[in-house]
Amino acid sequence: METPHSTTDRPSKGRxxxxxxxxxxxxxxxxxGTTTSAAAPxxxxxxxxxxxxxxxxxxxxxxxxxxxxxxxLRDARLDAxxxxxxxxxxxxxxxxxxxxxxxxxxxxxxxxxxxxxxxVLGEEDPSNLLDSATLASHVTQNQAAxxxxxxxxxxxxxxxRTEAQTKIKKLxxxxxxxxxxxxxxxxxxxKYKPESPMVGNGGMTSRMVKVRDEIxxxxxxxxxxxCTRPGDPQDHGSGxxxxxxxxxxxxxxxxxxxxxxxxxxxxxIKHADRLGIKYVIWRQRIYDMRSPGWKxxxxxxxxTQNHMDHNHxxxx
Numbered sequence: 001m002e003t004p005h006s007t008t009d010r011p012s013k014g015r016x017x018x019x020x021x022x023x024x025x026x027x028x029x030x031x032x033g034t035t036t037s038a039a040a041p042x043x044x045x046x047x048x049x050x051x052x053x054x055x056x057x058x059x060x061x062x063x064x065x066x067x068x069x070x071x072x073l074r075d076a077r078l079d080a081x082x083x084x085x086x087x088x089x090x091x092x093x094x095x096x097x098x099x100x101x102x103x104x105x106x107x108x109x110x111x112x113x114x115x116x117x118x119x120v121l122g123e124e125d126p127s128n129l130l131d132s133a134t135l136a137s138h139v140t141q142n143q144a145a146x147x148x149x150x151x152x153x154x155x156x157x158x159x160x161r162t163e164a165q166t167k168i169k170k171l172x173x174x175x176x177x178x179x180x181x182x183x184x185x186x187x188x189x190x191k192y193k194p195e196s197p198m199v200g201n202g203g204m205t206s207r208m209v210k211v212r213d214e215i216x217x218x219x220x221x222x223x224x225x226x227c228t229r230p231g232d233p234q235d236h237g238s239g240x241x242x243x244x245x246x247x248x249x250x251x252x253x254x255x256x257x258x259x260x261x262x263x264x265x266x267x268x269i270k271h272a273d274r275l276g277i278k279y280v281i282w283r284q285r286i287y288d289m290r291s292p293g294w295k296x297x298x299x300x301x302x303x304t305q306n307h308m309d310h311n312h313x314x315x316x
Contacts, residue, residue, distance in 0.1 A: 048168050052080050055168070058175050062182070073178060076171040083164035090160055094153040196221040200228035204239040207276045207315045211268075212242050214275065215313070219264050223248050223257075240278075241314040250304050264311045281312040 059073045196216055204212070204227055212225060227242040235241030246253035246261045253261065265282040268275075272289045279288040284297050284306040303309050 048080075048084055048164055051168055052077065052084065052171075055080075055171050055175060058179075062175070062178055073171070073174055076167070076174050080164065080167040080171050083160065083167045087157065087160045087164050090153060090157040094150065094157060097150045097153060194221045196223075196225045199224060199226040200236070203228045203230070204242075205315065208240050208242060211275050211277060211313060211315055214271075215244065215264060215267065219260070219267060222246070235278075235314040240316075241312060243310045243312050245310045247309045250302060251309065252303055253309055261311055268311065268313050276316050278314045278316045280314075281307045282310075283308055 223245040228239045229236040244264055246257040265280050268277055268280045285294045286297055287294050300306050
């Protein structure tokens with residue numbers, strides 16, 4: 001007849017191991033005031049990584065509208081990312097330490113509840129007693145040290161998480177403040193934006209100077225703006241024309257620069273009456289204000305001569 005303590009009532013070795021690991025995880029949770037990964041609630045963004053990614057996109061959007069890198073925001077984002085890395089590293093250390101202590105406790109349970117150190121001391125061979133005692137002491141001390149390490153890691157991880165949240169909050173504040181100054185900064189950037197290299201500035205008429213300066217202010221900078229060319233029999237020679245270059249060395253402009261050239265031509269045509277513009281040549285076409293509408297020009301043999309890389313604007 002089987003007794004309540006019969007070995008047939010004991011769980012299998014594998015079952016005991018699973019029970020021990022689960023029980024130890026729960027014990028660590030209660031003892032250290034933390035939750036295990038299995039019992040932890042599902043959080044969409046536990047460490048703030050998604051929020052930092054969202055803020056990074058906002059920075060890029062601001063940089064695009066501001067026309068340059070916002071170094072202060074980049075530094076704040078780097079601080080936040082470094083703080084999150086610290087949180088993740090500490091979490092990995094914590095998980096490894098918890099796993100090791102759980103293994104130790106599971107081993108104890110699987111040995112009929114006997115601490116591994118006690119079991120070692122039960123060696124039948126007396127000659128092994130000294131070594132066994134040393135090992136037992138080491139196992140006990142090691143387990144205690146690991147538990148203490150977990151307690152330290154939990155504290156450090158909480159501190160790191162708080163630090164990361166503070167840095168993310170600061171980044172959010174910096175972005176908000178920068179966004180509120182957007183219009184003011186845009187005006188400054190427009191006023192002090194990079195200038196186009198100028199060629200042939202002498203001998204220009206006051207009207208051509210006004211056209212050049214306005215188009216430069218509204219749509220610049222350009223690769224180069226070339227105006228007066230002494231000896232030219234046309235408007236460049238008389239100081240009444242400028243070339244607004246979209247590329248250099250006779251190369252075709254990029255798609256973005258071609259689109260920019262289209263904007264320049266459209267702007268010149270729209271404001272021709274106010275500015276006194278006579279005609280615009282762009283992409284082997286001419287728009288003469290005295291006979292409105294784009295008209296195709298003959299092939300002159302090169303990208304530059306066909307005005308594929310620049311707007312030529314002449315004034316009366």
